[in-house]
Amino acid sequence: MQHEHGGPWTEHLVATPASRSDQDAYRSLSAITARTIAVITTVSRGWDHAVPVTDFLSVTYDPPTMLVSLYGLSRIAEAVEEAGCWGLSILETSQRAVVERLSMEGGPLDGLLGQTPHYRRAPGEPVVIRGAVAWFQLRTVAQHEAATHQLFVGEVTAMGTAAPLDARPLVRTRGAYLR
Amino acid sequence: MQHEHGGPWTEHLVATPASRSDQDAYRSLSAITARTIAVITTVSRGWDHAVPVTDFLSVTYDPPTMLVSLYGLSRIAEAVEEAGCWGLSILETSQRAVVERLSMEGGPLDGLLGQTPHYRRAPGEPVVIRGAVAWFQLRTVAQHEAATHQLFVGEVTAMGTAAPLDARPLVRTRGAYLR
Numbered sequence A, B: 001m002q003h004e005h006g007g008p009w010t011e012h013l014v015a016t017p018a019s020r021s022d023q024d025a026y027r028s029l030s031a032i033t034a035r036t037i038a039v040i041t042t043v044s045r046g047w048d049h050a051v052p053v054t055d056f057l058s059v060t061y062d063p064p065t066m067l068v069s070l071y072g073l074s075r076i077a078e079a080v081e082e083a084g085c086w087g088l089s090i091l092e093t094s095q096r097a098v099v100e101r102l103s104m105e106g107g108p109l110d111g112l113l114g115q116t117p118h119y120r121r122a123p124g125e126p127v128v129i130r131g132a133v134a135w136f137q138l139r140t141v142a143q144h145e146a147a148t149h150q151l152f153v154g155e156v157t158a159m160g161t162a163a164p165l166d167a168r169p170l171v172r173t174r175g176a177y178l179r
Helices: A020-030 A075-083 A096-102 B020-030 B075-083 B096-102
Strands: A010-013 A038-044 A047-053 A056-061 A064-071 A085-090 A134-146 A149-161 A171-173 B010-013 B038-044 B047-053 B056-061 B064-071 B085-090 B134-146 B149-161 B171-173
Touching (some): A010 A020, A020 B056, A020 B064, A020 B134, A020 B149, A038 A075, A056 B020, A056 B056, A056 B064, A056 B149, A064 A075, A064 A085, A064 A134, A075 A085, A075 A134, A075 A149, A085 A149, A134 B020, A134 B149, A149 B020, A149 B056, A149 B149, B010 B020, B038 B075, B047 B064, B047 B075, B047 B096, B064 B075, B064 B085, B064 B134, B075 B085, B075 B149, B085 B149
Antiparallel strands (some): A038 A047, A038 A085, A056 A064, A085 A134, A134 A149, A149 B010, B038 B047, B056 B064, B064 B149, B085 B134, B134 B149
């Protein structure tokens, strides 16, 4: 479709409340954004949790603060809430298999990280995924509900790299990995 | 540096309060994330505001909801807060010049969009940047302070595309545009 002023144009109005078709249109449009893939890790009740995410951002460097949005009814959201501290490992382009292994929400926690090389800096701390182009350890300083999701705001307590300095992050757009 | 378990490893502990060197280390590490570039637009007191951002994410599709993090003392944060509604246009790979033109925080609002093709769907509404691979119009439903920044959570009221369907988003990583 052409806009009246020229150039390509599509437009979708969202109903109140949003319909299934509105949700589908939004999923398709929001998937256009290129998103870096990270793994959120935490330890809750003695179990390691590790889930791939794309919905995180840097809030500020003063003090170093990040935010992650997690589905409120997910096991990882509950675990991060209980633990109060969490890790964020930004994956490297070669780590697609890590995403596949850790993407089974509801899968067994026992042996979850058995096939995924990782470091634990101190007993009880959330792990860092080995090969991550950057890693952060955070302490939750605020939590906000947003519709179906929980927003966790965390201050960085430690950070670093676990890959060569020229390694590149793993990125998805429109449902496919960026090459 | 090699980690004791093998593989590359660097580690930086953040002091309380975070020092200048902590902030610098964080800026460098967080820049590794590949980030899509969008323009936040709003109309406040009759003036158009339009600022490039990278710190936004999709919160949920139920209902379609996004979040943007804006520096609390910026003119755009004040304008979005006053207006209560805002636009988010995801730029296309060829739109680096748009980023350069709109990146002057504190520059004159008069004529801000003069060189940047845009659409306005209705009088008083925030503009959509022409050529955007995806655009969203949002109504603020929550605002949270996070250190130096304000987090605006918005429900999508309208959305679409303003570029050919195979267009790709403009992405930065480590301070450079992704090709």
